[in-house]
Amino acid sequence: QVQLVESGGGLVKPGGSLRLSCAASGFIFSDDYMSWIRQAPGKGLEWVSYINSRLGIIDYADSVKGRFTISMDSAHNSMYLQMNTLRAEDTAMYYCARDNDGAAAGNWGQGTLVTVSA
Amino acid sequence: DVVLTQSPLSLPVTLGQPASISCRSSQSLVYSDGNTYLNWFQQRPGQSPRRLIYKVSRRDSGVPDRFSGSGSGTDFTLKISRVEAEDVGVYYCAQGTLWPWTFGQGTKVEIK
Numbered sequence: 521q522v523q524l525v526e527s528g529g530g531l532v533k534p535g536g537s538l539r540l541s542c543a544a545s546g547f548i549f550s551d552d553y554m555s556w557i558r559q560a561p562g563k564g565l566e567w568v569s570y571i572n573s574r575l576g577i578i579d580y581a582d583s584v585k586g587r588f589t590i591s592m593d594s595a596h597n598s599m600y601l602q603m604n605t606l607r608a609e610d611t612a613m614y615y616c617a618r619d620n621d622g623a624a625a626g627n628w629g630q631g632t633l634v635t636v637s638a
Numbered sequence: 639d640v641v642l643t644q645s646p647l648s649l650p651v652t653l654g655q656p657a658s659i660s661c662r663s664s665q666s667l668v669y670s671d672g673n674t675y676l677n678w679f680q681q682r683p684g685q686s687p688r689r690l691i692y693k694v695s696r697r698d699s700g701v702p703d704r705f706s707g708s709g710s711g712t713d714f715t716l717k718i719s720r721v722e723a724e725d726v727g728v729y730y731c732a733q734g735t736l737w738p739w740t741f742g743q744g745t746k747v748e749i750k
Contacts, residue, residue, distance in 0.1 A: 555739075557687075565679075565687065565730055565741040581738045615686060623677055623692035624734035630686055 522546040522627045524616050529632030532606055540601040540632055542616030550574050550594040553619035556601045558612035559631075568614070569601065570624075584610075606636045640665050642731050644742035650750045651721045659745045661731035663712040668735070675734035678707055678716045679741075682727040690729075691716065723749060 528540040542554070555570040569580045569590040578590055589602040599616055613631040620626030641664040651657045667674050678691040689698050691707035694714060704719040718725055726749060731742040 564744050565732070567739045567741070570737075570739075579737050621692055621696070621698075622673070623675060623689075623696075624732065624739060625677070625679070625687075626689050626692065626698065628686045628688065 522618065522620075524618060524627060524629035526614065526616050526629045526632040529614065529634045531635045531637065533638055534607060534636055536606050536636070537602070537604045538606065538634060540603065540614055540616075540634070542599040542601075542629060544597045544599065544616075544618070547618070549597045550592065553577075553624070554592065554599050555617045555619070555625060556590060556599075557615045557617055557625065557628075558610075558634075559615070560609075560612045563612075566612075571599065603634070606634075608636050610634060611636045639738055640667070640733050640736050640740050642733060642740055642742035644729075644731060644745050647743060647745055649745055649747045651718075651747060652750050653723065654720050657718040657721050657725075657747060659716045659729055659731075659747075661709075661714040661716070661742050663714070663733060665736065666711050667714075667733050668711065674710065676707075676709070676714050677732045677734065678705075679730045679732060680725075680727050681730065681744075682724075685727075687730065718747075721747070721749070 523545045525543045550573045553572045556568040571590045573592040587605045615631045616629045617625035618627040643662045679687040681687040695707045728744040
């Protein structure tokens with residue numbers, strides 16, 4: 521059974537950094553596309569970044585490019601999102617998601633909340 | 639970026655009645671491999687999103703058959719044949735054809 525568990529969220533000051541983790545189980549981690557998707561409080565969904573480790577594919581939304589870095593550690597079945605130079609507008613629930621059946625975000629975690637505030 | 643426009647944004651429905659949500663794309667969502675990567679997600683209150691439909695019309699495992707997806711090119715529709723109480727929530731279309739992948743604004747389904 522596929523399981524995704526995010527952690528690492530919290531309260532951080534503007535300009536600060538945070539590293540989110542997504543622990544995965546129940547599938548071959550390195551074969552699949554994985555994504556980070558966020559949702560600001562009371563708002564809609566925004567794709568932040570995706571990665572396919574086996575194919576060496578990574579991309580970012582323009583809103584986070586140059587500040588966020590996505591990575592995977594297959595040995596630990598974990599995906600990460602290093603977030604630097606955080607802004608108030610980065611405040612959101614951050615979800616990790618896995619592609620399946622050849623389409624995006626078939627499985628989701630429960631999310632981890634990031635709050636950027638002075 | 640591809641803009642997905644959903645309508646309506648709010649959809650009050652009577653239990654047992656059908657419901658339909660439209661999603662229009664600013665560009666064709668047909669990918670070079672011939673597939674159309676248009677998905678539908680359901681987000682119940684207080685829960686993570688859940689994918690219901692992928693590649694326009696394929697239902698995910700465990701999704702009731704009262705949910706169906708259709709469309710092509712730039713126009714897509716999610717239909718619920720008979721709304722049940724557990725269907726309350728926000729529904730999003732999303733495209734995975736062109737990066738950055740994008741979501742529609744969401745349609746809030748509620749019971750009248």
